[in-house]
Amino acid sequence: MTYSLEQLRGFIAVAEELHFGRAAVRLRMTQPPLSRQIQKLEAAVGVQLLERDNRRVRLTPAGHAFLNEARRILAIAEAAPALAQRVSSGMRGVLKLGFTSASTFGHLGRILDYLNLELPEVHIELFEMVTREQIDALTAGDIDLGLARPPFDPELFESRLLHREALLLAVHEDHPLADLRRAVVPADLVREPLIFHSQQKARYFYDLVVSMVPLAQERIIHTVSQVMTMLWLVSRGRGVAFVPESAGMIAVPHVEYLRIDTPIPEPVELHVLWPRKSDNPALPRAISALSFMMH
Template sequence: MFTFDQLAGFIAVAEELHFGRAAERLNMTQPPLSRQIQKLEKSIGTELLERDNRKVQLTPAGNAFLDEAKRLVALANRAPVTARRIATGRSGVLRVGFTAASGFSILGPLLEEIAAILPQVDIDLQELVTGEQIQGLLTGELDMGLARPPFDREVFDSHLLYRESMVLAVPSGHRLTDLRRPVEDADLRDEPLIMHSPTKAAYFYDLVVRMHDIRHGNVVHTVSQILTMVSLVAARRGVAFVPHSATLLAIKGVDFLPLSGSDSEDPVELHAIWNRKVANPALRRLLQDLEFRTE
């Protein structure tokens, strides 16, 4: 097998087409350089150079091998730099999970921040519900999640990204839009309701049933995604409890009304979460530069 010293010697001779000048360029004498080329040719199994007392020139095989030799040497020179960049979190891949709702709110600005801090790190985005993100963080398939509570704080560190209120999405022109006050549970007694799935959207389901007196007989659709809920409202299939960030969807035919009876002013939370056993150097660097703190 050939060595990188042999490749460097061959490249120098191929570019200089003169053993003396190539040896001088490499800070060595001509005889050991000649032996390097001979060993390289023996290893490859073909002549790379034609030489006589007056000139040196590349064989067709030498011409073809020169490009590959340059690539190999460049790769060898680049590999330690790449390894150091990955080790310090300046290169590599950061795998981020996010909920659908965060995709039309915080995700864009957060990605801009990540790109500014880690410009040479590739971001692998995966749209997942919170339960799937937690599983991915446990198995190492994800580095960070944008997820809803609750989660095991002994296993995960977190940073609260934002809080927001719940609002009621209603079809444009709905009778509730004429109210001069926040919508109360009694106002929804006879309204068809588009509800969150108790399994696939457990966070919002639990939040809504805790905050409001839900008449389950009024539920006409059960879905898992906020975008689907708002689209069904636009189709005049019913009304829906959604986070305030759903207003950013700007879907025509939908109005958003304030709600009364909330347990808190901004009950909806979104956290950045990550495994306390951080393994990815890019994540360590991101957490350091963003100054995330444990909630």
């Protein structure tokens, strides 16, 4: 079955006008070529679509059914170039965004709202990953953009600082440290059981805590990769944990957040990260839109 878009346009015009002469005028052509178009279309479809005599033109039952499909096919065909142009320009398409679980505390929602406002026709697919997994996925082209923790290879990636915040200590509400009227210092933690970040899956926080707050490694009783898991362990009295300040937005029962005396007041960084080479035309537009947020 082979028919052309011109044949579909001719059929639709005749079906709507129910008159070959008026349909020909509408299409700015003469009647004989239009009649030949309809004959070729019926031959291609294999059924009679129109009943015509010297007085009138009528749609057959098959013609009625075919008219709806012809309109749909023609609408898709006519919209296709504009769609391709919008995808090519980055105005429409799909953007795959990786994010750490901790970046959901206030930042991810704000980014999604902003992208939806600036690029409403770009669909955002979300992938929760630790930073190491994001780097692997960006390298493989499985995601386009990441919300991740430094450091990054500048030869492979571009990045921009999105947010900086303090490091806090999460403790059970009944813990003696909860009554301190000052910032926690390393000496306060010498005998405390620690819920620590995984050195493999949460290397950024592991290195950050060790550099900011030197601790005895033998005090680590649990090692996990997600902040939410840490907070629930703290709520059960399993130990204390170091978390980004934004984690305080989560109302985990029986958990309080204490200031820590660190050499840098806001040492925790979150970056927007993307590959230097990408085939996704929506990525440059997304970066451009987010640049206003990151100033």
